[in-house]
Amino acid sequence: MNTLRLSAVSLGIMLSFAPVANGLALAQGFTSQGTGLEDAANTAGYDVGAVSGCKNEPGGCIPKIIGNVISALLGIFGALFLVLIMWGGLQFMFAQGDTAKVKAARQTLQNAILGLLIVAASYAIANFVLTTVGGATSGGGVETPAP
DSSP states (O other): OHHHHHHHHHHHHHHHHHHHHHHHHSOTTOOOTTSSHHHHHHHHTOOGGGGGSOSSSTTTTHHHHHHHHHHHHHHHHHHHHHHHHHHHHHHHHHTTTOHHHHHHHHHHHHHHHHHHHHHHHHHHHHHHHHHHHHHHHTTTTOOOOOO
């Protein structure tokens, strides 16, 4: 049981420092305002507003925001399934042949794998539907030449 506590404490420490390390590695909060970079880009003919990739697209930035939220949720669910599978494995190791504990560990592993399959299938279905509907509503991707 001490090993389980040590693992939980170690995991908690790693997860608590992850946002700090992530914030130090990225230059969040820094902008190019006042540096002359935007003026140089405009002089060179680059559209600074199109950097986000959603300025000229139909629907604006909403599809990008939804995509970012879905990506974040998939990351959270992936981490959750990893923890559940590890927990089921620990239950299996600490069962020591007790049939009730082995059954509970097997049930935890089966539920985690089933949940992972459900999330993956729902993502695949949603991606298929959204790309199909998006392709059908965007005009088919055929441009008409200007007269």
